[in-house]
């Protein structure tokens with residue numbers, strides 16, 4: 001039984017290693033890498049491009065920089081940090097999220113937007129939000145003492 005247990009472990013690790021190193025599988029990041037210490041090197045994550053941007057009639061991009069313990073959604077005209085997003089119902093939204101420190105979660109509770117945000121990768125997901133309402137955007141990966149304070153709101157109008 002010990003040999004069987006050991007062999008199973010080797011087999012599982014081999015499958016995991018094949019996926020990670022040969023197939024280059026990473027959770028919802030599509031293999032796009034970014035330097036966590038310098039996310040601004042990517043235009044999408046420069047301060048003025050954070051938050052929601054309309055790119056077409058019914059297409060939006062939401063760029064977010066996650067860090068302990070905050071989602072940076074840019075600033076409004078008065079320079080205040082944005083913590084509320086309004087998305088027109090039925091439009092297509094591409095969420096792009098990066099982390100500058102540890103692993104964070106990006107979950108719009110009640111929708112199928114649920115990503116792991118790993119430092120070094122751009123997590124992206126395109127969705128259509130068809131149900132109006134106010135949703136809570138929250139971190140669902142334990143990231144430190146302020147984990148529970150990491151949230152914002154997403155309103156589909």
Ligand code: CUA
Pocket residue numbers: 067068069103104105139140141142143144147148150
């Ligand atoms: Cu970020 Cu938990």
